[in-house]
Amino acid sequence: xxxxxxxxxxxxxxxxxxxxxxxxxxxxxxxxxxxxxxxxxxxxxxxxxxxxxxxxxxxxxxxxxxxxxxxxxx
Amino acid sequence: xxxxxxxxxxxxxxxxxxxxxxxxxxxxxxxxxxxxxxxxxxxxxxxxxxxxxxxxxxxxxxxxxxxxxxxxxxxxxxxxxxxxxxxxxxxxxxxxxxxxxxxxxxxxxxxxxxxxxxxxxxxxxxxxxxxxxxxxxxxxxxxxxxxxxxxxxxxxxxxxxxxxxxxxxxxxxxxxxxxxxxxxxxxxxxxxxxxxxxxxxxxxxxxxxxxxxxxxxxxxxxxxxxxxxxxxxxxxxxxxxxxxxxxxxxxxxxxxxxxxxxxxxxxxxxxxxxxxxxxxxxxxxxxxxxxxxxxxxxxxxxxxxxxxxxxxxxxxxxxxxxxxxxxxxxxxxxxxxxxxxxxxxxxxxxxxxxxxxxxxxxxxxxxxxxxxxxxxxxxxxxxxxxxxxxxxxxxxxxxxxxxxxxxxxxxxxxxxxxxxxxxxxxxxxxxxxxxxxxxxxxxxxxxxxxxxxxxxxxxxxxxxxxxxxxxxxxxxxxxxxxxxxxxxxxxxxxxxxxxxxxxxxxxxxxxxxxxxxxxxxxxxxxxxxxxxxxxxxxxxxxxxxxxxxxxxxxxxxxxxxxxxxxxxxxxxxxxxxxxxxxxxxxxxxxxxxxxxxxxxxxxxxxxxxxxxxxxxxxxxxxxxxxxxxx
Numbered sequence: 001x002x003x004x005x006x007x008x009x010x011x012x013x014x015x016x017x018x019x020x021x022x023x024x025x026x027x028x029x030x031x032x033x034x035x036x037x038x039x040x041x042x043x044x045x046x047x048x049x050x051x052x053x054x055x056x057x058x059x060x061x062x063x064x065x066x067x068x069x070x071x072x073x074x
Numbered sequence: 075x076x077x078x079x080x081x082x083x084x085x086x087x088x089x090x091x092x093x094x095x096x097x098x099x100x101x102x103x104x105x106x107x108x109x110x111x112x113x114x115x116x117x118x119x120x121x122x123x124x125x126x127x128x129x130x131x132x133x134x135x136x137x138x139x140x141x142x143x144x145x146x147x148x149x150x151x152x153x154x155x156x157x158x159x160x161x162x163x164x165x166x167x168x169x170x171x172x173x174x175x176x177x178x179x180x181x182x183x184x185x186x187x188x189x190x191x192x193x194x195x196x197x198x199x200x201x202x203x204x205x206x207x208x209x210x211x212x213x214x215x216x217x218x219x220x221x222x223x224x225x226x227x228x229x230x231x232x233x234x235x236x237x238x239x240x241x242x243x244x245x246x247x248x249x250x251x252x253x254x255x256x257x258x259x260x261x262x263x264x265x266x267x268x269x270x271x272x273x274x275x276x277x278x279x280x281x282x283x284x285x286x287x288x289x290x291x292x293x294x295x296x297x298x299x300x301x302x303x304x305x306x307x308x309x310x311x312x313x314x315x316x317x318x319x320x321x322x323x324x325x326x327x328x329x330x331x332x333x334x335x336x337x338x339x340x341x342x343x344x345x346x347x348x349x350x351x352x353x354x355x356x357x358x359x360x361x362x363x364x365x366x367x368x369x370x371x372x373x374x375x376x377x378x379x380x381x382x383x384x385x386x387x388x389x390x391x392x393x394x395x396x397x398x399x400x401x402x403x404x405x406x407x408x409x410x411x412x413x414x415x416x417x418x419x420x421x422x423x424x425x426x427x428x429x430x431x432x433x434x435x436x437x438x439x440x441x442x443x444x445x446x447x448x449x450x451x452x453x454x455x456x457x458x459x460x461x462x463x464x465x466x467x468x469x470x471x472x473x474x475x476x477x478x479x480x481x482x483x484x485x486x487x488x489x490x491x492x493x494x495x496x497x498x499x500x501x502x503x504x505x506x507x508x509x510x511x512x513x514x515x516x517x518x519x520x521x522x523x524x525x526x527x528x529x530x531x532x533x534x535x536x537x538x539x540x541x542x543x544x545x546x547x548x549x550x551x552x553x554x555x556x557x558x559x560x561x562x563x564x565x566x567x568x569x570x571x572x573x574x575x576x577x578x579x580x581x582x583x584x585x586x587x588x589x590x591x592x593x594x595x596x597x598x599x600x601x602x603x604x605x606x607x608x609x610x611x612x613x614x615x616x617x618x619x620x621x622x623x624x625x626x627x628x629x630x631x632x633x634x635x636x637x638x639x640x641x642x643x644x645x646x647x648x649x650x651x652x653x654x655x656x657x658x659x660x661x662x663x664x665x666x667x668x669x670x671x672x673x674x675x676x677x678x679x680x681x682x683x684x685x686x687x688x689x690x691x692x693x694x695x696x697x698x699x700x701x702x703x704x
Contacts, residue, residue: 008350009325010317044560046313047545049333054347055659056334072329073317074545 001029001065005036008072014040027063034059036069047074083107084293085147085610086115091189091211093204095277096137096196098213105190111613112700115146115190117173118586118627120162123193125630125704130637134164134172134269135252135276137197143243143282144191146588147610149181150290154305154598155590157182157368159243159260165268167254167430167485168506170635170644171528172273174258174265177367177376177590180284183241187286194279203231203244203281208288216280220250223423224259231283244281245271246425248473252276254484255430255472255508259422262392263367263376266427267532268507290610297609305606308597309372315596318375319364323396327353330396331404333544334660335516337509338404339459340436341502341650344513344666345658346404355411356399362390373592379415385463386416393422397533400511401432406439406460413462417469424473429533430485433508435468437486438478440500446493453477502648505530505640512536514651515666517543517564521652522574522674525645528631534591538581539574541595550599551580554621565665571677579624580617586627626699629682629691633704642689645675 005025007015018040019025027036033050037059042048050057051070063069083105090103113122120142132139141163150156159181165172184192187206194204201216214234219227227244241260248256249271256271257264274280292298309315317325330336331349338346356379365376379394381387394415402414421428435457441447442457449456455464455478471479481489486508490501502509507530514521523539524531541547542556543564552558556576562569580600584591587603600617608615635644652668660666679686683695696702 008328009321010313043313045546047541047547049329049544051332051659056332056663070332072332074326074329074333074335074541 001027001063003027003036003063003066004068006068006070007040008070011042011046011071011073014042030062032059033057033061033063033069036063037071042071048072049074083110084612085290085607086110087185087188087190087288087290089189090191090193091206092193092195094196095194095198095202095279098198100211112623113627114586114623116144116160116586116588117162117582117631118623119191120144120160120173121171121627121630121634123191124162124164125634128164132164134166134169134273137277138195139164139273139276140193140195141270141273141277142191142193143184145181145185146586147607148603149185149588151182151368151370152302153589153606154309154372155584155593156588157371158588158590159184159265160585160588161258161265161270163268163270163273164638165506165529166252166272167269168530170505170530170638170640171631172268172270173529173585174267174270175534175585176258176260176263176265178241178260178263179368180241180243180260181588182368183286184284185286185290186288187284188288192282194277196277198278201278201280203283204279205235206282206284206286208286219280221247223247224425225423227281228261231281235283237283237285240283240285242281242283244425245274246423246473248424248426249275250280251473251475251483253426253473253475254488255427255434257425257427259425262422264422264427266429268529271425292610293612294609298606301602301606301609305598305602306372308602309593312596315373318373318592318596322364322375322377324353324356324377324394324399326396327400330512330516333516334655334663334666335513335540335544336400336404337502337511337513338658339407340405340440340500341509341513341648343655343658343660344515345655345660347659348409352403352409352411356394356415360394360411360415365392373596375592381412381415384412386410386412388416388419391419391422393418397511398428398432401429402465404511405432405436408460408462410462413465417465420466420469424469426469426473429510430508431469431472433502434472434482434486434489435465437489437500437502438482441493441497444500446495446497447478451478451481499649502650503531504647505635505644507531509648509651510536512540514647514668515655515660516540518567518668518674519543519570519574519577521647521668521671522571522678523578524651525647525671525675526574526578526678528628528635534585535578535582537591538577542573542577547595549577549581549594550597550601551577554580554618567668567670567674569677571674572681575678575681576621578628579621582624582628583620586624626701629695629699629701630704632691633701636690642687645689647671
């Protein structure tokens with residue numbers, strides 16, 4: 001499935017070389033937020049905050065086709 | 075804690091300078107090593123000194139009141155984060171424990187004059203400034219400085235002394251006018267919270283200039299150097315430190331907004347959804363470069379900002395940090411970042427706390443909306459939410475106690491009492507100190523830290539709770555009983571009271587040792603500090619000893635507040651900070667609501683060894699901490 005992903009401040013560097021056009025990424029169906037972070041090699045200790053379509057979601061949330069994800073570090 | 079025998083006190087200058095402004099006399103006191111071992115320095119030694127010397131109920135703005143400028147053993151250009159000064163006093167804003175910290179060169183330079191602590195008492199008959207140049211101490215006429223901005227005062231003193239690099243602490247016009255939210259300024263950096271500027275102003279003390287040549291000698295030089303080297307490597311390898319350097323504290327704006335950690339519209343919500351856009355404007359149009367607040371800082375999170383043109387045109391200046399710019403955007407529902415940068419600059423020039431000023435303006439806007447402050451009360455000023463145009467004049471009026479500014483100059487709690495009716499529900503504070511730009515609906519540990527922090531709802535001490543829950547930072551405190559934050563949900567309430575107790579006792583130590591707290595964010599731990607302090611002083615300390623010292627100091631500050639009449643009800647949070655946000659992304663998120671604050675507080679009291687009904691430390695706890703005579 002195709003997901004749009006935006007990374008902010010210190011997380012921006014994790015996007016390099018992993019994104020397709022328009023900040024999209026291809027993931028297996030049912031991938032969780034935690035799985036997405038791992039696939040981007042983002043460290044666990046960065047206090048990650050996830051928004052999906054601008055609403056907060058937990059790291060166990062399973063993504064759906066076409067959703068827009070924003071990941072922030074606290 | 076064991077101690078090796080040394081006839082000389084290592085790691086300190088060993089002296090306290092006492093200045094009596096009434097008599098214009100100074101005296102010098104040797105510091106007792108046994109007191110230092112228990113209270114170390116900074117807000118620890120300051121607490122001991124003020125608890126012993128200030129009578130209960132004293133008017134903090136009376137000549138009999140005292141204000142302490144305190145360094146710690148790590149206040150030094152050599153130690154990462156050592157460009158630090160702590161000011162301790164009874165707060166005119168809260169009538170309780172008052173402290174304020176600033177980064178910059180003043181702390182290390184004051185220590186080089188030969189004094190670890192500077193105690194100011196009395197009141198000068200005319201405005202003066204104090205010059206401390208090693209052993210030369212002079213009371214200088216400051217009448218020409220009155221009414222000038224902070225940068226003008228700083229420039230004039232340097233010109234008069236022909237010392238372009240001399241370190242200066244000064245008040246602005248807000249301090250001169252005894253505004254209860256006045257700060258003490260160190261160039262563009264502020265010791266902003268709790269009203270230290272008003273205490274200085276009440277003494278007719280306009281500024282202090284310091285310059286010295288003294289040095290502190292470590293007892294074990296090689297071990298000291300090795301400990302410093304290890305700490306510098308931690309900073310060098312830290313992704314958090316690199317983030318602070320690249321983005322400054324402003325880099326947190328979007329993340330905090332997303333996390334529901336951004337109090338918006340006077341705390342009606344914890345999220346606005348505009349944090350990223352505001353940050354983007356700041357980065358593109360206002361940010362000039364980063365800077366070190368003191369010589370040699372390896373993080374250099376400070377910012378130089380400006381507004382190039384337009385109605386809020388502002389020269390390049392130091393400041394424009396996350397807390398200040400959140401206070402002048404989210405707090406007051408203002409989307410104009412140029413106006414926020416300008417407002418932060420004005421506050422620093424007038425010497426008034428940016429956080430409390432933004433908070434009291436947000437309070438005024440909500441009172442205006444609800445008819446509690448009329449257009450006539452506001453002298454025709456339009457206090458509609460988000461009206462950026464009103465900010466410059468309003469900040470000036472508050473700083474000068476003019477018009478509606480007179481109502482707002484002493485903070486939200488006192489303003490609400492003056493207004494009456496239901497204004498108190500819009501006054502967001504704990505113990506009288508206005509809330510900072512973090513929201514406990516982002517993580518429940520922050521609720522307990524806000525409620526129980528000794529100086530009130532501040533932006534420094536509650537950091538440990540906020541970062542633990544929503545940032546998943548363990549602060550190196552797992553060895554002392556704190557669970558791995560990744561094993562807990564940020565919105566869990568059970569267990570947070572106990573966790574906060576341990577975090578507070580450990581995380582008070584940067585303000586005791588004389589270092590910037592951000593270095594613990596970046597991976598420096600109490601074990602690093604214990605190793606460095608042991609090499610410096612010869613005391614044989616471990617991290618757990620520092621936690622115990624932190625507990626002693628936390629309790630002594632608590633006793634200071636209890637003696638001033640504070641009770642358990644002063645540990646409560648404003649209702650709005652516990653409730654469902656009225657708008658924003660967390661509006662339908664039930665977990666962010668604080669359901670059992672009383673339960674968390676009870677757990678905290680139990681962990682602290684305090685009476686669960688009254689919040690008063692039990693006798694056995696005071697005995698354990700060596701505070702039984704307090």
